Amino acid sequence: MLDISVIIPVYNAAEFLEKSVTSALPFEEVKEIILIEDKSSDSSLEICKKLEEKYPKVKLFQHPDKENHGAAASRNLGIEKSCGSLITFLDADDYYLPNRFDAERKLFNDPGIDGVFGAIGIEYLTEKGKREFQSKFNDSSLTTVNYPAAGKDVFKGLLGLTPKTFGTFFHLNALTIRKTVLDQYRLRFNEFLRVHQDSDFIIKLSYHCYLKSGIIDKAVAVRGIHDNNRITKIVKYSPQYNQRQQLFWNSLYEWSKKTKLPPDASRHIYLQKKSFDLSLKKGFLKNISLLIAILKNPYILKTRYRFTYMHS
Incomplete structure (x- = not known):
């Protein structure tokens, strides 16, 4: 039993x-x-x-x-x-x-x-x-x-x-x-x-x-x-929403660095984290940071929350 x-x-x-x-x-x-x-x-x-x-x-x-x-x-x-x-x-x-x-x-x-x-x-x-x-x-x-x-x-x-x-x-x-x-x-x-x-x-x-x-x-x-x-x-794509999502994905990212995940899983977690990192930036700094991120890894535009940076 x-x-x-x-x-x-x-x-x-x-x-x-x-x-x-x-x-x-x-x-x-x-x-x-x-x-x-x-x-x-x-x-x-x-x-x-x-x-x-x-x-x-x-x-x-x-x-x-x-x-x-x-x-x-x-x-x-x-x-x-x-x-x-x-x-x-x-x-x-x-x-x-x-x-x-x-x-x-x-x-x-x-x-x-x-x-x-x-x-x-x-x-x-x-x-x-x-x-x-x-x-x-x-x-x-x-x-x-x-x-x-x-x-x-x-x-x-x-x-x-x-x-x-x-x-x-x-x-x-x-x-x-x-x-x-x-x-x-x-x-x-x-x-x-x-x-x-x-x-x-x-x-x-x-x-x-x-x-x-x-x-x-x-x-x-x-x-x-x-x-x-x-x-x-929590209003979706509000600053509070983006901040809490960033904390969530950062928690998974820190865990992933200590865990032998498959490459696609590691990349996905990193890009989700990066997406919400960008969403918390403001003004000109946000645009520059986004451009740099895209040049480094265009897959960031395919993340589930790829447009969050536009809403904060």
């Missing part, structure tokens, strides 16, 4: 937290639900304490200084505190569906598989949240990939290096990973990234580990969309 630790970072999630926790409780495979409370300003801490008292599976932790450190640091603390052989994640405003571990029960019989990922659905909790989400991501009912994949094809697909469009990403809520491989490759979330730390983690994970798609045609978890979803607050 699977032995799973569910890690839930908690910050100002009082309205949603109990539903999130209770969605993970019924699974016999779930041995513990780890709540990392990150100095919320609402009643989340009190709810965490009540859930820990009520349910033996629930374990509550805070950062040693009891200060706010962000989702990446909270997930990292959860990994350190976990006892299960398998790690899963769940955001405090989301919940699992009854089929959450159907694929895992079969696929993890193969010791060569390090991780399994699936699809998540969305639930609109507020009208404002719905409008903001649909303006950024259209009205897609599933966050998923376009076709089954495993191994290096997942890594290539996430970087857009496959002949067919794989899909931009899969969500942490639908990922299950062996804890041993996280420790073996020292894989943790980049705590300097306030957003996109999940995408950064998943791309690095997909290179080092053998991931396999599970249920990708229907949801195994649900993401709650409401007024305070951070990712929908």
Whole structure:
């Protein structure tokens, strides 16, 4: 039987937290639900304490200084505190569906598989949240990939290096990973990234580990969309958007310099980073820097965000 630790970072999630926790409780495979409370300003801490008292599976932790450190640091603390052989994640405003571990029960019989990922659905909790989400991501009912994949094809697909469009990403809520491989490759979330730390983690994970798609045609978890979803607050190609993308791609670039990636992957990561470096420059300096970059490597004009420099 699977032995799973569910890690839930908690910050100002009082309205949603109990539903999130209770969605993970019924699974016999779930041995513990780890709540990392990150100095919320609402009643989340009190709810965490009540859930820990009520349910033996629930374990509550805070950062040693009891200060706010962000989702990446909270997930990292959860990994350190976990006892299960398998790690899963769940955001405090989301919940699992009854089929959450159907694929895992079969696929993890193969010791060569390090991780399994699936699809998540969305639930609109507020009208404002719905409008903001649909303006950024259209009205897609599933966050998923376009076709089954495993191994290096997942890594290539996430970087857009496959002949067919794989899909931009899969969500942490639908990922299950062996804890041993996280420790073996020292894989943790980049705590300097306030957003996109999940995408950064998943791309690095997909290179080092053998991931396999599970249920990708229907949801195994649900993401709650409401007024305070951070990712929908950022206007695409705004200075804030470009800066956060630059931090994300720079994180991957620094990692790539220490990792023996295929040449096409290294080049792609570098050019994406360079594209956003350019987007943060201004005026005449931007134009000169862009011209120099094109002369050095014309492929920069083929990056996914090749026009970002025009919008800042």
